Amino acid sequence: MGEFTIKMPDVGEGVAEAELVEWHVKPGDPVREDMVLAAVMTDKATVEIPSPVAGVVTWVGAEIGDTVAVKAPLLRIEVPGYDDGSSSGENEGDSAATENAGVTPAAAASPTIETKAAPSASGTAPASRPSPLPESQKPLASPAVRLRARESGVDLRQVVGTGPAGRITHEDIELFLASGAPQLAASHGPVRNTHVEEVKLTGMRRRIAERMTLSASRIPHIAYVEEVDMTDLEELRTTMNRDRKPDHPKLTILPFLMRAMVKAIARQPEVNATFDDNTGIISRFGAVHIGVATQTPTGLTVPVVRHTEARSIWDCAAELARLADAARSGTALREELTGSTITITSLGALGGIATTPIINHPEVAIIGVNKMMVRPVWDGNQFVPRKMMNLSSSFDHRIIDGWDAATFVQRIKTLLETPALIFIED
Template sequence: MAIYELRFPELGEGLHEGRIEKWIVKPGDVVKEDDPIAEVENDKSMVELPSPIDGKVVAINVEAGTTVVVGDLILTFEVEGAAAESSVRETEQAVAEPVQASTQVAPAADATVHAAAIQATGVTAQQSSSSQEILAAPSVRKFARESGVFLGNVIPTGANGKILRADVERFLAGGDHEKGESAEAALIDPSHATEAAQIASVASDSVTSRQGAALEERVPLTTIRKLIAQAMVRSKHTAPHVTVLDEVDVTELVQLREELKPLAQERGTKITYLPFIVKALVAAIRRYPALNATLDEDRQELVLKKEYHIGIATDTERGLLVPVVRHADQKNMWIIAQEISELAARGRAGKLGPNEMKGSTISITNIGSAGGLFFTPIINYPEVAILGVGRITEKPVIKQGQIVPAHVMALSLSFDHRIIDGVLGQQTMNEIKRLLENPRLLLMEV
């Protein structure tokens, strides 16, 4: 018999970390190759991690709820000798690059004192970066170098103090100023390092009152929330957002939906306003194709998409997910309604696959279901526009000189001002309004 150490594998292209949500096995269990051993939250979806080998579980090396990176030891098996030797070689090859790219990171306080020592000897921080043992993958080091960022000033959030690309991006956005200021103070007086370490230690604990009751609670960010935060920051700092706000009289749409409800029930589906909005959006961006595009920044070219894949932002307990209705221009209202319902259900159950949340060309986000009206939605980068849908309210409007009650929907269209001017954005909004005000026109859109 031999020992086989399972290290966390890369579960998909570019997926370098995950959170062990639940262990399916326990020490003493005998498993076969491909048997599920854990549930892992990764890339906005929950996946089962299969066993790579036949064997007996000897030890679980990380607790459920822990975020791990590729190459971390997570499970130990007892296996037959020949099989173990072969599998160990394969595993070592699979994790060689991330492991070799890492060195042991020094604690924050030690790094600050080291910076002070460097200043005292006249050596610059950039010159000494190779000797400070900073843990980061080669791709992250390259990104930091190209961005002009010294990794010693970046606060790591990865396992074992590893600096992630998201950490560098947060630093560029101004999120790590406190560490930079502490390091600068330490360059003047090394005693600041001890003070900074004490402050950090106190801040890491929950604040308590004199009676000992906790006044705050610290909750680790989930993998999904980290990814959402990273995507939002990237979009907001990359694309200059402009939002146009408007109202649309959807009285006829409300009536048409009521007429279609019995037919939808016969088909075993639910008809909401979203399928109509999807069809209206597709028709509008067909007329104004600049909104169904991406910007190739390296070549300075606008890439106009000839396919219409609509992302539908879906609120779940695990965060905001954006499943995609593909080829929406080729589907009728019933099919779109069914797909939206199925995608939303799988999203809330954590069963969406990564491919079901990729490839959208423009997105829709709905705050109306939560009672919201107008808002400024953030573009689902690298798309260049997103349509925000507010609630429908009944209010008085003027029609043919008469004040009459009407159902009015709030709409918000955000777009990348590098590509889309305000007039074009409003023209697109006008087309969406025209179709929603006359929903039977949508029946002509196949």
């Protein structure tokens, strides 16, 4: 009987530590070779750690939300029948051989393994047949599965999980409902709810909290809100979508806004910049790398459309759609989530009348898109219905004066209200 110690993998790029965001196993759980044991996160990139061996978990060295240094012990697995070979010096060789075992491209990094002798133990590994969890134990399930359970009145602790490490799936919920098992009793009238749930910020949510705190505490924001008549642009967008080629993506407002920003930045390059407040250096970029804040199941991410200055409307739309899908599915690469020089944030139909967006540190400007509404607008003779939308923008007041902020937004307003200008070379 031998015991493997799996260490925090080196995820590269000089990263010295990572946050543990998910356990797929616990002490006593049997594991298969290549089975995902845990997931760690570093700077928005999630890395899955697979098992190079089959055995039983005997120890885990961290809790969800803990920061673990590279090469620090993460968990141990007892392997039946393993000969550690410590007396003949084979330990080191066997460790190196197993270091790269079972690593798939999705893992993004291979765990470092060390071995040590473990005393012999009798008995067999826990049975693989799943069983309902005790009342005191929290079931493993994704947020979507938990939502489905709440909506269906299902107590997840009574559901048998058939996923890895007993994780409950949508299919398990379906089987539970089909079995006719008793569900949570429905409430007949208002009742007091004294439940208090303490939730530790982990993973993407903690990254978002850290970045928002950094931005709000270090950047003096100046906000500027302006309404834009989008009627003509909406007519143009409808026509372009109707007549688009089969290989062209469907156009939203954002590609037009991105191209308008490129033209406005050409006149005010100081807006397309980052500011290092430790060194006092402003970096103004010729490339316009526009980050687009995107809501995902794990939180807000900012995929980056690079070199927007060299892209057409259609190209902007295609790249934006590709990056948004990658961000929502969790497959976006690290370089696709970093390096923006200016950011767009949009809540779509939920955009409200006005917002106060927080700048994506260390950038100096962010443009916020609000909800479009049909409003009565006076044309000099009568009120006419027009499609109106507000742009809510924020600027770093250390770098951008109020006059310059207003000039920048007014230029974007002019381009959006007369969309033909977007396609005319200056």
